[in-house]
Amino acid sequence: MSVIPSAPDPFAHDRGGPAQPLLSVSGLYKHFPVRKAGGKKQVVRAVDGVDFNVLKGETLGIVGESGCGKSTTAKLLMGLIERDSGTLLYDGQAVGERAMPWRSYRRQVQMVFQDSYASLNPRMTVEQSIAFGPKVNGVPGREAVERARALLARVGLEPKRFAGRYPHEISGGQRQRVNIARSLALEPRLVLLDEAVSALDKSVEAQVLNLLLDLKAEFGLTYIFISHDLNVVRFISDRVMVMYLGRVSEIGPSDTVLDAPAHPYTEALLASMPSLDPDNRTQVALLQGDPPNPIDPPRGCRFHPRCGLAEPICGDKEPPLDAVGPLHRVACLARQPSSGHSAAPARALAA
Amino acid sequence: MMLIYILKRLVYVTPVAFGVSLVCFMLVHLAPGDALSAVLPADATQETINEMKAAYGFDKPLPVQYLIWLWHVLHGDLGTSIATGRPVLGEVSRAVVNSLILASVATVIGFTFGTLFGFVAGYHRNSVADRAASALSVFGVSVPHYWLGMVLVIVFSATLGWLPPTGAGPDGSGNWRPDFDHLRYLILPAVTMSVIPTGIIARTVRALVADILAQDFVEALRAKGMDEFGVFKHVVRNAAPTALAIMGLQLGYLLGGSILVETVFAWPGTGFLLNAAIFQRDLPLLQGSILVLAMFFVVLNLLVDVMQTALDPRIERA
Amino acid sequence: MNAPITASAMALDGGVLAPSDVAPEAAFVPSRGFWGHVGHRLVRDPVAMGAGALILLIVVIAILAPWITPMDPYKGSMLRRLKHVGDATYWLGSDELGRDMISRLMLGARLSLFIGVTPVLIAFVIGSAIGILAGYVGGWLNTILMRTIDVFFAFPSVLLAIALSGALGAGIFNSIVSLTCVFVPQIARVAESVTTGIRKRDYIDAAKLSGASPLTIMRVQVLGNVVGPIFVYATSLISVSMILASGLSFLGLGVRPPEPEWGLMLNTLRTAIYANPVVAALPGVCIFVVSIAFNLFSDGLRAAMEIRQ
Numbered sequence: 001m002s003v004i005p006s007a008p009d010p011f012a013h014d015r016g017g018p019a020q021p022l023l024s025v026s027g028l029y030k031h032f033p034v035r036k037a038g039g040k041k042q043v044v045r046a047v048d049g050v051d052f053n054v055l056k057g058e059t060l061g062i063v064g065e066s067g068c069g070k071s072t073t074a075k076l077l078m079g080l081i082e083r084d085s086g087t088l089l090y091d092g093q094a095v096g097e098r099a100m101p102w103r104s105y106r107r108q109v110q111m112v113f114q115d116s117y118a119s120l121n122p123r124m125t126v127e128q129s130i131a132f133g134p135k136v137n138g139v140p141g142r143e144a145v146e147r148a149r150a151l152l153a154r155v156g157l158e159p160k161r162f163a164g165r166y167p168h169e170i171s172g173g174q175r176q177r178v179n180i181a182r183s184l185a186l187e188p189r190l191v192l193l194d195e196a197v198s199a200l201d202k203s204v205e206a207q208v209l210n211l212l213l214d215l216k217a218e219f220g221l222t223y224i225f226i227s228h229d230l231n232v233v234r235f236i237s238d239r240v241m242v243m244y245l246g247r248v249s250e251i252g253p254s255d256t257v258l259d260a261p262a263h264p265y266t267e268a269l270l271a272s273m274p275s276l277d278p279d280n281r282t283q284v285a286l287l288q289g290d291p292p293n294p295i296d297p298p299r300g301c302r303f304h305p306r307c308g309l310a311e312p313i314c315g316d317k318e319p320p321l322d323a324v325g326p327l328h329r330v331a332c333l334a335r336q337p338s339s340g341h342s343a344a345p346a347r348a349l350a351a
Numbered sequence: 352m353m354l355i356y357i358l359k360r361l362v363y364v365t366p367v368a369f370g371v372s373l374v375c376f377m378l379v380h381l382a383p384g385d386a387l388s389a390v391l392p393a394d395a396t397q398e399t400i401n402e403m404k405a406a407y408g409f410d411k412p413l414p415v416q417y418l419i420w421l422w423h424v425l426h427g428d429l430g431t432s433i434a435t436g437r438p439v440l441g442e443v444s445r446a447v448v449n450s451l452i453l454a455s456v457a458t459v460i461g462f463t464f465g466t467l468f469g470f471v472a473g474y475h476r477n478s479v480a481d482r483a484a485s486a487l488s489v490f491g492v493s494v495p496h497y498w499l500g501m502v503l504v505i506v507f508s509a510t511l512g513w514l515p516p517t518g519a520g521p522d523g524s525g526n527w528r529p530d531f532d533h534l535r536y537l538i539l540p541a542v543t544m545s546v547i548p549t550g551i552i553a554r555t556v557r558a559l560v561a562d563i564l565a566q567d568f569v570e571a572l573r574a575k576g577m578d579e580f581g582v583f584k585h586v587v588r589n590a591a592p593t594a595l596a597i598m599g600l601q602l603g604y605l606l607g608g609s610i611l612v613e614t615v616f617a618w619p620g621t622g623f624l625l626n627a628a629i630f631q632r633d634l635p636l637l638q639g640s641i642l643v644l645a646m647f648f649v650v651l652n653l654l655v656d657v658m659q660t661a662l663d664p665r666i667e668r669a
Numbered sequence: 670m671n672a673p674i675t676a677s678a679m680a681l682d683g684g685v686l687a688p689s690d691v692a693p694e695a696a697f698v699p700s701r702g703f704w705g706h707v708g709h710r711l712v713r714d715p716v717a718m719g720a721g722a723l724i725l726l727i728v729v730i731a732i733l734a735p736w737i738t739p740m741d742p743y744k745g746s747m748l749r750r751l752k753h754v755g756d757a758t759y760w761l762g763s764d765e766l767g768r769d770m771i772s773r774l775m776l777g778a779r780l781s782l783f784i785g786v787t788p789v790l791i792a793f794v795i796g797s798a799i800g801i802l803a804g805y806v807g808g809w810l811n812t813i814l815m816r817t818i819d820v821f822f823a824f825p826s827v828l829l830a831i832a833l834s835g836a837l838g839a840g841i842f843n844s845i846v847s848l849t850c851v852f853v854p855q856i857a858r859v860a861e862s863v864t865t866g867i868r869k870r871d872y873i874d875a876a877k878l879s880g881a882s883p884l885t886i887m888r889v890q891v892l893g894n895v896v897g898p899i900f901v902y903a904t905s906l907i908s909v910s911m912i913l914a915s916g917l918s919f920l921g922l923g924v925r926p927p928e929p930e931w932g933l934m935l936n937t938l939r940t941a942i943y944a945n946p947v948v949a950a951l952p953g954v955c956i957f958v959v960s961i962a963f964n965l966f967s968d969g970l971r972a973a974m975e976i977r978q
Contacts (some may be wrong), residue, residue: 059874080874102882104904111878119871123703129872133879166703179875186879370820377835489968493961495912497919498953500936505946607825611916615939626920629835641824641832649823 007198013217021053021091022190022222028086032070034295041089044294046072048246050086051321057225059216061237061254063230063269067294069246070226074194078111107137110183114195116175120167126152127163132254137186144185151181155211173204177211184219192224197232209236230270234258239327242266243267243295245302248321252328262330265303301333309334311341357657364653371649372424375642376417379634428647429639434631439639444559444625447643450613452622454605456541461548462598468549469556469594476561491550500543507539515538517617540616544609548601555597559590592662599655603648703897710720710973717969719960723726727959731778742929751945762948764934765941766908770948781956784841784923784930785911788848795905796853800860801895805868805887815861821854830913834922844923848914852906859902863895901974904967908960915956931956 028050032044047069054060062070075081077088079095090108093100113119113176117226120129130148135141144324149159155177167175176196183191197205216223227233233240234254241251242263250263261267298305304314309332317340319331333341402412411419423430429439470486508516515536563569563586572582610622617623621640628636711717730737740758745766752763754770761770761824803814821829833847867873868891876886916931917923924930926937934952 022704078874078878080877106878106880111875113871113875117873118876121872121876121890121894124890132881136879136881182875247781365941366816367819367823370817371823374820374824375832378832380838381833414775430760489961489964493908493912493957495915495932495953495956495960497916498950498956501935501939501942501953502950505942505950509943509946604825604827608827610827610831611919614920625831625835629831634836637832637835643829644828645824648825648828652823 007293016232018056020056021089022056022091022135023054023224024087024089024092025077026051026087026089027090028067028073028076029084030081031084032122042295045246045297046294047083048297050243050246050248050250052241052248053234054222054224055239057220057222058238059225059236059242061233062224062226062243063228063233064243065269066228067100069242069294070228070243071194072246073243074111074224074226077079077192078109079106107186107194109189109190110186110188111192111194112176112179113194114198116172116179117167119179120175122167124325125166126157126170126178129167129178130185133182133185140271142320147185148181151184152178154184154215155181157181167344171204173200173208176200176208180208180211184215187219188221192226194226195228195339196225198227198229212236230258242269245297247302248331249303250328250330250332251321252325252330256325261327262335263303263332264307264309264326264334268306294348301331303332309341309343313340353661356660358654360656364649368649370645371645372421372642373417375638375645376420379638380413381634398417424642428564429633429642430627432636434627434633434636439636442636443621443640443643446619446621446624446640447647449618450606450609450622453537453540453544453613453618453620454602454609456537457544457605458548458598458602460541461543461601462552462594464545465552466556466594468553469543469561472557473560473564474617481557484557488550488554491546491548491553494546496543497611497615499546500612503539503543504615518619536615540612540618543615544605544612548598551601552594552597556590557592559593560586563589592659595662596655596659599651599658603651607644607648620646638647670693679845696941707897707970712971714973720965720969723958723962724966725966727778727962728777728782730773731782734776734779737762738769738775740769740772741924742772742776743927751941751948753945754947754951761951762945762947765938767926770951773929773934774931774951777931777934777955778959780816780924780928780930781911781915781932782959783964784844784848784914784918786907787845787908788914789903789906791845791849792852792856792906793899795849795898795904796856797860797896799853800857800862800899801864801887801891803857804861804864804895805883807865807868810824811861811865814857818854818857818932821850822858825935826909827839827854827916830917831920831922834917839922839925841924843913844917848910848917851913852910855906856899856903860895860899864891864897865893866896901967901971904963904970907967908963910964911956911960938970 010308028047030047030109031045034042050069052060059147064070064071072081076083076086086136088095088105090105090126091101095105096102120126122134127145127148130151131141131144134144134147139147149163152159152162157174157177159320162170162174162178170178176199179196183285197208200208213236215221223236225233225236237254239252240254240257242249242257242265244265250257250261250266252262257266258270261270281335298315300313300315300317301307301310301319304310307314317333319333319336319339320331321331324330324335330336333339334343335345336347352500401410419432427440429443431437432439432442435442437663443578468480468484468487472478472481475481504516507514516539518536569582569585571631572585606621609618611619614626621644625637627633627642628640673951675820718921739760745764745768747767749758749763750765750767752758752767754760754762756762758769761774764770764773799818802868803811824832828849830847833850834844837843837847873886881889914923915930915935918930918932919936921933921936924933926933931952935956938949938952
C-alpha cells in the first residue's frame with residue numbers, strides 16, 4: 001500500500017490546464033537598504049524588475065554570477081523574504097490573496113537549500129526532520145513517520161539504516177538526499193533547488209542529479225534549478241534564464257541559450273566556463289570591465305560597461321526583454337530591431 | 352577614520368550611561384522604608400519629617416526627583432552624606448584614589464604573572480608548565496578571594512608576623528602614601544586581589560599564544576630564517592591588543608569588586624565606603640559611590656575599546 | 670494511477686544506490702543522539718567525573734545534614750571554644766561560641782548551596798526566556814531588550830550584587846534576588862547570541878516552508894538547539910554565584926546568625942584567626958572546594974558538548 005499518494009500525472013490536480021504556467025512572476029522587486037559611511041541611505045537593488053513563467057512539468061534553470069539576484073529571487077518565490085512589489089501567480093491564482101494564501105501555496109512549492117548540513121536540524125534524526133512537515137500539516141504522527149521512511153527509501157537511503165541517524169553521522173551526499181526527501185514530504189508540485197548540488201563532489205553530484213530526474217518523472221514535478229554551474233544547468237534544464245544585476249538578460253530553451261546565446265553577457269559566461277574536466281573548476285574571468293555594483297547599477301543597459309558591443313545608446317536606453325526567436329527572449333538593443341543600435345537586425349522575428 | 356569610530360562609540364555609550372544613572376537613582380527607591388528613617392530620631396514629629404523630606408527633595412514625584420538629581424550630578428554634585436553631612440563627591444574621591452592604587456597594583460601583578468604563565472604554557476602545550484598554568488587559572492577564578500585574604504593574614508601576619516594585617520598605613524590614617532611603611536600595608540591586599548586577573552590573563556594569553564604559533568605566518572617567518580626571538584616579537588605584537596584589553600577590563604572589575612577584599616583588610620577605599628554606607632543606611636553615599644564606580648567602568652570600557660581598535664588593524668572600525 | 674513505493678520498486682531504480690555515496694561504512698552504529706554523545710564523552714573525562722562525584726557527595730551531605738551531623742550545630746559551650754582540628758569530641762574543632770565545626774559545616778552546605786545555586790537556576794529560566802525571545806523575534810524588541818541589558822553590563826558583577834543587596838537590605842531572599850539580577854543579563858546575552866545564530870540557519874527556513882507556526886518552530890526547532898549551550902554557560906556561573914553568595918553573607922548582607930552558612934561562618938571566625946587559624950579558615954576551604962568542583966565540571970561539560978562534524 002502506498003503511503004505517498006503521489007501524482008505521476010503533472011495535471012492531476014491541475015486548475016488552469018497544461019497551457020497555464022505553473023508559476024508566473026511579474027514585476028518582482030526587492031531592494032535592501034544599506035547605510036554607507038556618511039549616513040546616506042542607499043539600496044542594494046538585489047532583484048530589480050524580474051518577469052518570467054515556469055511552465056508545468058519543465059525544469060527552469062536560473063544562472064548568473066554570484067550577486068546577480070538568483071538566491072534573492074529564490075527566497076522571494078518562497079516568501080522567506082518579503083517582496084517590495086510584484087505578483088506571483090500560482091496556477092493562475094495570485095499568491096498571498098484569499099484564493100491562494102501563502103500557507104496553501106507553500107504546501108505545493110518546496111525548496112532544497114545549498115548547505116546540506118545547515119538545512120537539517122542537528123538535534124533531529126533524519127526521519128524526524130522529514131516527518132516534521134507532514135506532522136505540522138495535520139498528518140498523524142505514525143503516518144508521517146511511515147511516509148518519511150518510504151521517502152528515504154525512494155531517495156536511496158535504506159530506512160532501517162538511516163532513519164535514526166543524525167545529520168552529522170551521514171555524508172554530504174546522503175544529507176542532500178534527506179533534504180530532497182523532506183522537500184517531497186508535503187507532495188509539492190514545484191521544487192526550487194537553490195544550488196542544491198553545488199557543494200557536492202562531482203561523482204556524488206551526478207548521482208543526485210539523476211535522482212532528481214527520476215523523481216521528477218515519477219512524481220510529475222516542476223523544478224526551478226538555480227546554479228552557477230552551466231554544465232549542470234545544461235544537463236538538467238529544459239529552459240534557462242540568465243540573470244544579471246537583478247534583472248533577466250536572456251531566457252529561452254536551454255539548447256538555444258547555451259549553444260547559440262543572443263546576449264553578449266551569456267556569451268561571456270559561456271566563454272569563461274571551464275572545460276568539462278571536473279578537476280579544473282576555477283573560473284577565469286573573461287568578462288572585461290569593472291565588477292557590477294548592485295547599489296549603483298549603470299544607467300541604460302546594466303551590462304554596457306563590460307560589453308564588447310556597447311554603443312552610446314546602450315548607456316541611455318534600457319533594453320526591454322523582447323522575443324528574438326521561438327520562446328527565446330533577450331534584453332539587448334543589438335538584437336532588437338529598430339532599437340537604434342547599429343548591429344540591430346532589420347526586421348522583427350516572429351516570436 | 353579613528354575619530355569617526357570614537358564618535359560612534361560615544362553615541363553608543365551615552366544611552367548606556369543614562370541607563371546606569373537611572374539604575375543608581377532607582378537603587379535608593381528599592382530600599383525598604385524611607386531614606387531618612389535611619390537618621391531621624393524615632394520620636395521625630397511629622398513636621399520635622401516633612402521639613403527634612405522637603406530639604407532633600409523627597410516630597411516631589413519620582414521622575415522630577417530623577418531629573419533634579421541628574422542635573423546636580425551633571426554639575427558634579429552627588430548630594431550630601433546623611434551620616435556625616437559632608438558632600439558625597441569628596442568622600443567618594445578620597446576613597447576612589449585609595450581603591451585605584453590597590454586595584455592598579457593588583458592589575459600590574461596579575462598582568463605580569465598572567466602573561467608570564469600564559470606565554471610559558473602557550474609555548475609548551477601539554478607540558479608540566481602548561482598544566483601548572485591551567486591549574487593556576489582554575490584556582491584564580493575558583494578561589495573566594497576574601498577567604499584567600501584571610502589565609503594570607505593568618506600566614507603572614509598572625510603566624511609569621513611579617514606584614515601588617517589591616518589598614519593602609521602605620522598611623523591608621525585614611526590615605527596611602529608611596530613610602531616603605533605604607534608599601535608594607537599594600538602587599539597583602541594587592542596580592543589577594545591579583546589572583547583573579549592572574550588566572551584570567553594566563554588563560555587568555557595561553558590561548559592567544561598557542562593560536563598565533565599555530566598560524567601559517569609563523570611557519571613562514573621561521574622558513575625565512577627568522578630566529579626564535581624575532582618570532583617571539585611577532586607573537587607579542589599579535590597577542591598584545593587582546594591581552595591589554597583584558598587587563599583594562601580587569602582593572603575595572605577589581606575597582607568595582609574590591610569591596611570584599613577591602614573589608615577583610617580594612618583598606619580605606621570605595622569598598623570600605625560602600626560597606627559603611629550600607630550599614631549606616633546612608634543612601635546618598637551608597638548611590639553616589641556606585642554611580643562613580645559604574646561610570647568609571649563605562650569609561651574604562653570605552654577606552655579599552657578605542658585602544659584595542661587603534662592597536663589592532665584587523666578590527667574593523669565600522 | 671498512484672505508484673506504490675516499496676523497497677522492491679526502488680531496487681529496480683538503477684544508479685541510485687551507487688556505492689561511493691551510500692554505504693561507506695559496513696557496520697551499523699546505533700545512533701546515540703546528541704545528549705547520548707555528550708554523556709558518553711563526559712563519562713570518559715576523569716576530571717569532570719571526579720568533580721561531578723564531589724558535587725554529588727556534598728549535595729547528599731547537604732540534604733541529609735539534619736539527620737547525620739555528629740552533634741547539635743546550634744548548641745555551643747563557652748568552656749569549649751575554639752577547640753583545634755583533631756579534637757577527640759570536635760573532629761574539626763569548635764567555633765568561637767563552642768559549637769561543633771563539622772556539624773556546622775555539614776549543615777552549612779545546605780544554605781550555601783541553596784543561596785549559590787538558586788540565583789543561577791532562576792536566572793537561567795528568566796535570562797533564557799528574555800534572550801531567546803530577543804534573538805528569535807529580532808527587530809525593535811531585540812534592540813530594546815539588549816540595550817537594557819547593556820546597562821546592567823556596565824556594572825561589574827560584584828558591585829551590582831552588593832549595590833542591590835545593600836539597597837534591599839540583608840536577608841536570604843534579598844541576596845537571592847540581587848544575585849539573580851546579576852546573572853539574568855549575562856545569561857540573556859548568551860541566549861540572544863545563540864538564538865540569533867540558530868535563527869539564520871537554513872533548517873529554520875525549511876521549517877517555515879513546511880507551514881509550521883512560529884510557536885511550533887520555536888518549540889521544536891529552536892529550543893532544543895539553544896538550551897544546551899545556554900545551560901553550559903549557566904553551569905559556569907554557579908562557581909561565581911557560590912563565591913558571591915557566601916561573600917554577601919560574609920559582609921552581613923545574606924544569611925543571618927545563628928544559621929550556619931560558610932561565608933557567614935568565615936566572617937564570625939575572623940576574630941579567631943590568632944587563637945585558632947586553621948578552624949577559622951575551614952569554611953573558606955568548603956566554598957573553595959565546591960566552587961572549583963563546579964568550574965571543573967562545567968569545563969568538562971563544555972568540552973563534551975563541542976561536537977563537530
